[in-house]
Amino acid sequence: MYPKKPPMGFNTWNTFGENINDEMIRQTADAMVEKGLLAAGYEYLVIDDCWSERKRDAVTDKIVPDKNKFPKGMKAVSDYVHSKGLKFGMYSCAGVRTCADYPGSYDHEFLDAKTFAEYGADFLKYDFCYKPEHAHGPLLYRRISMALQSSGRDILLSACNWGCDDVHDWIRSTGAGMFRSTGDISDNFVSFRDIFLSQVDNLKCSGYGCFNDIDMLTVGMHNRGNVAAAGCSDLEYRTEFALWCMAGAPLMLGCDVCSIDDTTLKLVTNPYLLRINQDAACRQMFTVHSECDNLRNVYARLLSENEIAILMTNLADDDCRLWFPFDELGLPVSAGKGLHLTDAFTGADAGVVKEYHYIPLKAHDCAVYLAKVVEV
Ligand code: GAL
Numbered sequence: 203m204y205p206k207k208p209p210m211g212f213n214t215w216n217t218f219g220e221n222i223n224d225e226m227i228r229q230t231a232d233a234m235v236e237k238g239l240l241a242a243g244y245e246y247l248v249i250d251d252c253w254s255e256r257k258r259d260a261v262t263d264k265i266v267p268d269k270n271k272f273p274k275g276m277k278a279v280s281d282y283v284h285s286k287g288l289k290f291g292m293y294s295c296a297g298v299r300t301c302a303d304y305p306g307s308y309d310h311e312f313l314d315a316k317t318f319a320e321y322g323a324d325f326l327k328y329d330f331c332y333k334p335e336h337a338h339g340p341l342l343y344r345r346i347s348m349a350l351q352s353s354g355r356d357i358l359l360s361a362c363n364w365g366c367d368d369v370h371d372w373i374r375s376t377g378a379g380m381f382r383s384t385g386d387i388s389d390n391f392v393s394f395r396d397i398f399l400s401q402v403d404n405l406k407c408s409g410y411g412c413f414n415d416i417d418m419l420t421v422g423m424h425n426r427g428n429v430a431a432a433g434c435s436d437l438e439y440r441t442e443f444a445l446w447c448m449a450g451a452p453l454m455l456g457c458d459v460c461s462i463d464d465t466t467l468k469l470v471t472n473p474y475l476l477r478i479n480q481d482a483a484c485r486q487m488f489t490v491h492s493e494c495d496n497l498r499n500v501y502a503r504l505l506s507e508n509e510i511a512i513l514m515t516n517l518a519d520d521d522c523r524l525w526f527p528f529d530e531l532g533l534p535v536s537a538g539k540g541l542h543l544t545d546a547f548t549g550a551d552a553g554v555v556k557e558y559h560y561i562p563l564k565a566h567d568c569a570v571y572l573a574k575v576v577e578v
Contacts, residue, residue, distance in 0.1 A: 203324070203358040204411040205379045207480045209452045211246025211291065212239070213327070213418045216387070216456025219428030220252035220302060223271040226460075227279050231286045233460040240287060242471040243480065244455060246325050247283050248291030248360075251302040258305050264317050265294070265305050280322040291325030292318050296342040296363070297332030306332055307346065315349035315357070323357055326350060330363040339367040340376065347377035360415065360452075370404050374412040380452050387417040387456075388431035391438045391566055394420060395517050398445040399496060402489065405449060409484035415452045419443065422457035422466030429456070436465050440547070441515070441568045443469050447479035448487050448501055448513045448570070474546035474572060478503065478511040487513070490530040494518050498563075500526040505572075511546070512571040516563035527558045533575065540578035546570035554578060 212234060214222050231247055234240050253272065254265045267276045280290040294314055295306035307314040307328075318326055328346055333339065343361050350357045361381040363369055373381040383404060384397045397416050408414030421443050425433025434442065446453060453476075457466060469475075487503035497518040503511040510531070514524050533539050540556035547570060556578045561569055 203356045203379055204377075205358060205413065206410055207482070207484070208413045208450055209246060209325070209358065209360070209380055210243045210454070211248055211289070211325075212244060212455045212459055213248040213250055213291070215250035216389070216418050216420060216423060216429045217427030217458045222249060222253060224274055224279055228282050229460050231283045231288055233462070234288060235286050237459065237462060237467055238471060239455070239459060243476060244453070244470075246289045246291045246454070248293070248325055248327060248454065249279075250293045250327065251300050251329070252304060253293065254304045256304060258310075263310065263313060265310075265314060276321040284322060289324035290322055291327065291360075292321060292323045293327045293329070294318075295329035295331055296337075296339070296346065297330065298334065299332040301329055301331035308332075308334065308337070308342070311345045311349040312352070315346065315353040318350075318357065319353035319355035323355065325358045325360060327360040327362055330366065339363055340372045343373065343376040343378060351377065362415075370407045370414075374407065378412055380413040380415045382415045382417060384416055386429065387420055388429045389420040389423045389425055389427075389434065390432040391434050393431065394434075394442045394445070398449065399517075401449065402501075405486035408450060408486060413450065413452050416446065416449060418454040418456035419446060419470075420456055421470060422455075422462055427458065435566075437564065438566050439466065440469055441517075441566055443472075444475060444513060444546075444568050444570045445515070447475040448503060448511060450479060450481070450484060450486065450503075453479060472547065474544070474549060475570065478505065478546065478570070478572070481505040481511075487511070491526050493524070494522075498522060498524050500524065500530075502531055508574065510541070510573040510575070512543070512573050513568060514559075514561065514563065514570075515568045516565060519565050521562065521564050523560060523562050525558060525560045528556070538578060539575050541573040542576045543571040543573050546572055
């Protein structure tokens with residue numbers, strides 16, 4: 203399955219880690235619908251690592267779901283998820299074991315793809331731990347892709363090799379619909395900031411059919427769960443979400459959606475930010491202005507319908523004023539044009555600005571606008 207827009211959903215890893223089970227998946231599915239997340243576009247419910255028994259079935263050689271965590275089997279869970287109108291995602295690994303030491307799919311790719319298809323999976327996250335030294339990474343992703351294609355079900359391949367082996371050069375050719383390009387996120391400002399900055403120059407190979415995945419969001423986690431690491435303020439989470447939207451990255455929620463707070467819910471369903479993220483043109487953002495060693499930047503992204511998304515970031519630790527001269531966007535003063543700005547966080551009309559925009563930004567804050575070129 204080749205996605206046309208960055209995939210959106212929820213993944214168990216960030217909050218739940220190994221503490222996953224039938225009941226919490228069903229509750230998560232209920233919450234995704236009741237809280238309007240599915241309606242906003244979050245359609246995949248993905249079970250990450252730690253879902254299976256430690257050993258394959260001795261007779262069939264299949265991976266089997268953990269009998270205590272999933273006593274009714276995985277098809278029952280998948281049926282429930284589907285009954286809510288959601289899509290169902292599973293997890294495996296290109297190596298002999300998964301990262302948390304459960305059976306991996308190495309040399310079992312076709313059997314496992316068939317098993318996932320039997321479960322009714324629509325998505326497979328495919329990790330990279332415990333890969334035999336001699337095995338060629340790109341070949342292992344080609345193999346699982348072939349296995350999924352011949353499984354009889356349309357299953358989106360979500361590659362997760364953390365950016366190894368120059369993944370940007372070849373991953374699109376394997377048939378993956380998204381690919382992790384970085385190491386694991388943890389729940390603090392520096393983690394999401396550095397992940398974002400590491401991929402700014404790599405977004406050119408992200409788009410229609412295959413999206414650069416900068417990891418599951420920590421937005422709204424507030425230092426609870428599996429990747430807790432100091433946590434972030436609401437202002438910082440707002441910045442994180444804006445960066446992911448502007449990068450056109452897959453939006454996989456990592457917080458507990460059953461207890462998601464109102465501020466987070468409002469943020470992750472913000473129609474302006476989602477419009478930027480999901481824009482059909484899939485053009486990559488580019489840097490139009492840079493200060494303070496790349497920590498205070500202005501990025502722009504051309505959207506469909508002659509709109510431009512603008513992101514002004516202060517990822518440094520002090521408050522500042524940030525300057526954005528329109529000349530750097532391709533709008534010289536001589537053109538006699540200005541930008542009509544809409545604040546993407548609030549939807550408020552921010553007026554028509556000409557020549558430049560110069561705004562105060564608190565430490566770790568950002569501003570996001572939808573802009574149209576107008577006569578001035
Ligand atoms: C890591 C991966 C994480 C998570 C974890 C599970 O390799 O990057 O996102 O899936 O494995 O063990």
